[in-house]
Amino acid sequence: MRNLLLIVLFLSKGFVFAQEGINMxxxxxxxxxxxxxxxxxxxxxTAVWSEEYVGDDDDxxxxxxxxxxxxxxxxxxxxDNSGVLKAFELQIPLNKLPINAQTYLKKNYSPKAIKEIAVVVDDKNKITYEVGVTKDSKFYDVVFDKDGDFSVSIEKN
Incomplete structure (x- = not known):
């Protein structure tokens, strides 16, 4: 019985570490x-902070x-490292997306496939819309320009 408890404890710790590894x-x-x-x-x-390496050489x-x-x-x-705001992303509801983007999503994805929607403003004031969707058990960021025209779909791991 004690061995069984140790095995269960060990496996549950392994599961927690595996889940943390998914976030990266x-x-x-x-x-x-x-x-x-x-x-x-x-x-x-109050923010939860994380860091990510970007650039050609992750530099x-x-x-x-x-x-x-x-x-x-x-x-x-x-x-960035100097405290300069590089981008701001804000969660928005579907009805705040431009009409072109809403039409594209309705045509290509079921309502259940849409998981998150955000407006993104970069440091040059360029506005894009990013919609997180699932399709065929994969997660994608579907990106639209400021007018709601489809730009690109990026598979996320």
């Missing part, structure tokens, strides 16, 4: 410049602050 983003504390920029832009908000660091903009809306602010 480690929760971190960003540099002071980055925290200061976030706190200045979003006073009183640039980006810090992601995930937080609740209000009680029903999630947001992500992405900063």
């Amino acid at each position: 983003k480690k929760v971190i504390t960003p540099p002071e410049k980055v925290r200061f920029a976030f706190e200045k832009e979003y006073p009183g908000k 640039e660091v980006r810090y992601e602050a995930k937080f609740n903009k209000d009680k029903n809306t999630k947001a992500v602010a992405i900063y």
Whole structure:
């Protein structure tokens, strides 16, 4: 009986570690410049921070602050190492997407396939819309331009 309990405990720990590995983003504390920029832009908000390496050789660091903009809306602010805001992503409802994007989604995906919708503004004020969908047991980001015209579909792991 004791061996059975040890095996169950060991397997459950392994499952937890496997689930954490799926996320791949480690929760971190960003540099002071980055925290200061976030706190200045979003006073009183609490963020969960992660870092990601980007660039041709994964030589640039980006810090992601995930937080609740209000009680029903999630947001992500992405900063570079100097605390410069590189992108802002805000969760939106389907009816806030441009009509062209709504039409494309209705034509190509079932309503149940749509998992998340966001408007993204980059550091050059370029607006895009990203819609997370599932199809054939795979997850995709379907990207639309500011007018709602289809841009690209990217498979996510």
